[in-house]
Amino acid sequence: MAELLNVPASQVIPEYSVGEVSMRTGLSIDTLRYYEKLGLIDQIARDMSGRRIYSDLDIERIRFVRRLRATGMPVETIAHYVHLRSEGLETAGRRLELLLTHRRELLRQQQELADSLALLDSKIAYYQGITESKQANDPAAHPTTAGPREERHA
Numbered sequence: 001m002a003e004l005l006n007v008p009a010s011q012v013i014p015e016y017s018v019g020e021v022s023m024r025t026g027l028s029i030d031t032l033r034y035y036e037k038l039g040l041i042d043q044i045a046r047d048m049s050g051r052r053i054y055s056d057l058d059i060e061r062i063r064f065v066r067r068l069r070a071t072g073m074p075v076e077t078i079a080h081y082v083h084l085r086s087e088g089l090e091t092a093g094r095r096l097e098l099l100l101t102h103r104r105e106l107l108r109q110q111q112e113l114a115d116s117l118a119l120l121d122s123k124i125a126y127y128q129g130i131t132e133s134k135q136a137n138d139p140a141a142h143p144t145t146a147g148p149r150e151e152r153h154a
Contacts (some may be wrong), residue, residue: 004107014053021054023094025062039079040065042086073102
């Protein structure tokens with residue numbers, strides 16, 4: 001199997017309990033089981049007692065799925081990606097297109113956030129200018145200057 005995946009054999013040897021994987025990935029045990037049920041991760045090997053045992057490759061794939069979820073990729077899309085991956089290298093082009101499509105969406109969102117941040121920065125600068133100007137012109141803000149305090153309405 002390792003040869004087909006082009007990974008070292010040591011990466012596909014199951015050796016971690018679900019608890020250990022939970023600690024390594026930051027996902028709860030229930031979430032790991034849920035991800036498996038939804039098809040977001042491949043079927044996990046089981047020991048003689050029926051307990052799940054994970055390999056380094058499983059953990060790497062779970063971390064990738066977690067990252068995809070963090071970017072907002074829909075569960076259905078991730079499940080489709082995982083299904084395509086399980087079909088082998090002949091689906092590499094379809095997986096690539098799926099990832100490129102998601103990347104384009106993330107870049108669009110990034111630009112939208114940058115535009116929103118620029119607008120926010122502009123408003124912050126505007127209000128900082130007003131408050132700094134008001135403080136500079138407020139005699140009460142400078143105890144060494146005598147004189148009545150003027151009220152201004154903006």
